Amino acid sequence: EYLFGSNRRQTVFNIKEGQYDLDYIYHQRNIYNGTLINGYISSNRLDFGSRKLRLSGSVKTILNPVRINHSSFQPFEDSNGNGYYDVADYPRPSGVDSIPPIAIETLLKDQISPFEYAFGFDLELTEMIHAQGELSLWSDLADKGTKLIFGLNQRVVDYRHLNMGIIRFARVLPRIWHENLHFRAGIFQRAYELENQSSHKDYAVDYKINDLGISVGFGVKFGVTKNQIDFGLNLINRSDSFSSDKLITNFNLGISIGDLWFVKRRVKK
Template sequence: MLLRIKVVLFSLFALLSVGFSQSLMNAFGIGSPASNFDAASMGTSPMSLLPSFQEGVSISNPVTWSQLHYTYLTGTYGGQQSEIQSGSIKNGRTYLQQIQLIIPIKKKYAFGLSIAPNTNRLYSIIGVENLVDDGIYGDSLTVRKSVSGYGGIASLKPSVAFPLTSLESMAITINYLFGSSRGITSISIDGTDYIQKEQDIYSGTIMKLFFHSKRLNYKDYGIGFYLSLERALKPLSVNRISHQPFEDNNESGNHDGSYYSDFPDLSLIPDAIQSNSIGEIDPFEIQVGLDVNIRPRLHILSEGSHWYDRGDNGHTVSVLNDKIVSLDQISFGLALFSRRLPSQILNQFHYRGGFFAKQYTLYHK
């Protein structure tokens, strides 16, 4: 089954705290992939491969950073609303998208360092109440199951860019993934909650290569070709700590002691069970884009990407026993950049517009 998701996004430059709201997509696999947009890309494409910050520069593509005139420190805070195809489930969230330092060197080289969320695992799924025969006294029990979780994966990304020829350049980004999330499973029987808590710890390393060529042209149109490839140097591993279930008599949601203490007593709790490498995520991604300069300052931008997970057991870390195995994206945009030294106020602004589409595929559907 394919889940088609309509996404409405906005971004603002800001250095603000992070906040997430709940989404069903966050419960699949290691969570919903975060969209690490820079604000300038929002008018044209979600992939941020093509120049949109200014003419010839994308904040999210290190191969273009050598065209910057100054060192930049940027932060992006944004929001997203998603709707599952049936229209019956809508979710929104706001989040810190990226904090980034970029240092151009002699118009040829560049270095950058950024930190951004990689996936989000904030979710809450509450089942319907069911009447179950107790099998002994002929009574009916009211039973309801719910699952929830929070946390996610962050990424630290150093990048370096350098020229290959006078018309080609290249950049390398190493993405260090780290983080943790917590999951809570609760079964309510006639108003009494029985709770089990788990903690997942993540680690992995991903390399991404960027390539840019100015060799292409058509008539008087300059064409910039952009390519990026991503693969895992160390697949993302998931280690899990499972705590013993308990009866939440005082309705605190935590296993604690009080006058009406939870069961079993804190002194009788067995040690938590640690399971190493219960799941593994091995991503591969290719992105391709064209930047066509049709008039001075006016560019047509088009790009597409395909991401998929080559790991075979990542679904096992999900409360839904499923995961996102592929994500396809395509976009088309138009950008009119400002003049270098504008004399009129209207020429001091960048104008951008475009559309994009995303399609997710799940492991079991």
């Protein structure tokens, strides 16, 4: 995977001088890129009698850590209050074009270095009922002393996700109406650790979030191409380093649509 992108940050300082109300604007721009590599493995060699067990795993790591080309532009006085740099502002652009002064360029290396691994299983209890689970862990291996200077507050440096559930799949060739239905239920736990940008009692500490939840849902298959519409409900108890617990309700609606492509080949004469 090749990661690339850019973002801009604008900081406005408002200063009142008597009857004058002036904005001083400071622009920053970041262009970033990096390369990741993924690996996957799965096996269905294990079984318990007639019950099949599929195991899977994945690893995601870096080839080139994310680096950032940072551009910092000279602040200017927005004299006419239009929010961008033009000939009415101070300092005035050179010539007739509204070209800002040359930016100060900085190359920041090894800004983000993600590493992730995951393990999962799928145990076939019956033809239609499966027990599934997954554990995934993600962390940023970049130097914790490195400070990102573009607008990211409390970036995630560690993440853990664990879920287990029971799924009843719809039958491939349903004989009665309820065999078109797909049911699922499970429990999950998520934990985030955010960079120590939060202040607690005048000193910086790591900010952690923990989610514990249950999920239920069902889907309905329809159409010749086995389209499916899904409904899901998550109830999540969230706690963090400073606040009391809170209950989050999340409702999901999704649809998957298939299509048939008929290719007709003409016989050459």
